[in-house]
Amino acid sequence: MKIGVVGAGASGITFAISRKMLYPKDEVIVFEHLDKALKKILATGNGKCNIGNTIDISDQFDEPIVKSILKEYPFDKQKEFLDSINIKTKLMGSLSYPITESAVTVRNALLKACEKYGVKIELESTPIDYKVNDKGITLKTNKGEYHLDKLVFATAGKSSPNLGSDGSIVPLLEKHGYRLKEFRPVLCPVYTKNRTKEVDGTRFKGKVSVYDDDEKLIFEELGEVLFKDRGLSGIVIFNSTRYMKEEKPYRVRLDLLPDVSKEELKEFLKKNGREALLEAYLHPNLVKYILKSNPNDKELIDHHIKAMTFIYDKTYGFEVSHVSAGGIRFKDVNSNLESKSEKGIYFVGELLDYDGPCGGYNLMWAIATGLHVSKNIK
Ligand SMILES: Cc1cc2nc3c(=O)[nH]c(=O)nc-3n(C[C@H](O)[C@H](O)[C@H](O)COP(=O)(O)OP(=O)(O)OC[C@H]3O[C@@H](n4cnc5c(N)ncnc54)[C@H](O)[C@@H]3O)c2cc1C
Incomplete structure (x- = not known):
């Protein structure tokens, strides 16, 4: 299978690594519009990256898809994945951080895993349009055309646009009929x-x-x-x-x-x-x-x-907010996070209408959805 991912952030890269671990013969290409992958990770947790939390908050959400994905990938399961790519963590209370207390360690380990498992990352690549038909998906970017079997959107919301998530994907998704819940800055003053x-x-x-x-x-x-x-x-x-x-x-x-x-x-x-x-x-x-x-x-x-x-x-505005509430509505996807209207199109991470409290719950969602979709694309 040839799978495209739009967005080299926490969810897109988790998806890509996990997919190549599970299905080494698949080709996975990540299209990132910035000149670097995983820029936001470096800013997380004040540079320390609060990557998880041992307290399960799945019951705080009414949406059944959110509940079941968080239950399927609790702290221990996520830790297993992080361990497998050499991200060693420690707890400070219920909060989990890399043992080095440096977000750079997390970014480097994710990039090393991409290299090890053969994930391709195309930098400075911006999707212009895509077409879905019986044979698959044709993605047109500023760099060329790609014939894919599946396409995963992992572009987050509009928070901290200097770190890549600037909402630039929204017009394309709207053109394809998605009525996103308007993004709103949260986790901010x-x-x-x-x-x-x-x-x-x-x-x-x-x-x-x-x-x-x-x-x-x-x-x-x-x-x-x-x-x-x-x-x-x-x-x-x-x-x-x-x-x-x-x-x-x-x-x-x-x-x-x-x-x-x-x-x-x-x-x-x-x-x-x-x-x-x-x-x-x-x-x-x-x-x-x-x-x-x-x-x-x-x-x-x-x-x-x-x-x-x-x-x-x-x-305060999107420039300083850590997370965006709003996004792709859960009524528009099935439990595998595949679009109900377009076969082979998937959504992961903050781009979905999920926002969690401070304490590692937003990276946990990004990782959980990346792992979930990587396992369920058939
Ligand atoms: C300052 C700050 C601190 C934070 N601290 C924490 C923390 O300690 N713990 C925690 O759990 N959460 C934290 N968060 C939130 C967390 O980082 C995000 O929720 C998480 O990164 C979302 O993952 P994602 O993969 O959905 O999106 P992102 O990690 O934002 O990745 C999206 C990627 O898509 C790319 N992209 C966007 N549009 C396009 C396009 N049109 N074409 C191609 N590529 C595109 C972006 O450049 C980016 O690389 C923090 C956020 C910020 C801003």
Whole structure:
């Protein structure tokens, strides 16, 4: 079989290596529009590449295809594949990283495996169009025409376009009748309507609760929050963006001291006064920020400390987001991720309408779908 893959990222390269391992006689050619393969991998996990997570989150998804693929390729199965191509990993809590703590190791190992198993990578190759007929698929790129039996799209969404995923494939897919769910930047900071400039750069570990415009709680998580000059960032804020699906005035409430009860704070306040309370419990930047609005004692604890409220404006853009929500709809593919309308066309990775939280779950999806399709193309 001759199989083309569009996109030399985590999912496309996993597919290609695994296919050649399973079916050495197949020819697999990866078409990548950049001058390098796997550019995004180098940026993952702050250069350390958080490549997986031991906690199974498959039950958080309603879509049966997502659920079953994540269940089919849990952490241990993925680790087996990574081990087989010399990517040795270690755990930091539930998060898995290469033992070297360097994303370069992951990229190099993937490229070595491509060489070892005979995956061809055509750089600076951009698909212009393709035709599907009874005999197979003809793919036209800026470099020539290729006659293929199957074609796998692995081009991700629009996040971090400088790393290759710029949405340039969308017009071609739309021309072929796919109605993609509009891409939306997620896993990124948010702009808030309230000013945060005074506390820019301040970090704290707290609880983030996000409320819909009708005060319904839609997200809650504990973890690190970072104030920016015009909004909020940090892993928990990144995760919250997956739930802020519309342009609405969501309310983001921060409990600055989730481990300290209101009673303890009230007691301390009674004995020592407000300045002593703030100075004892909060970062000096937050003390100044809170005192500036001169709250009364009740507001100080109930609002400023236990529920500091920000009105969400919008998320930051695709330039900084780690992942794109949206993409090829699951109703348009079968359980093998093959198009229902075009025989022999497959989709893997972030291009599908999947987005996972921080913690390795997006690379896990890329790897899981690559492995799944490599096994199921017949
Ligand atoms: C800064 C950053 C940090 C991240 N950190 C983590 C992390 O630590 N852990 C984690 O799990 N996830 C992380 N992610 C998310 C994760 O990297 C992606 O979800 C994952 O790489 C998606 O894999 P993919 O194969 O679908 O797409 P990609 O890896 O984006 O690969 C897509 C490939 O397709 C190519 N392409 C696009 N359009 C075309 C076209 N028209 N023609 C030819 N080629 C094309 C691109 O150049 C690219 O090489 C991070 C993302 C970013 C941006």
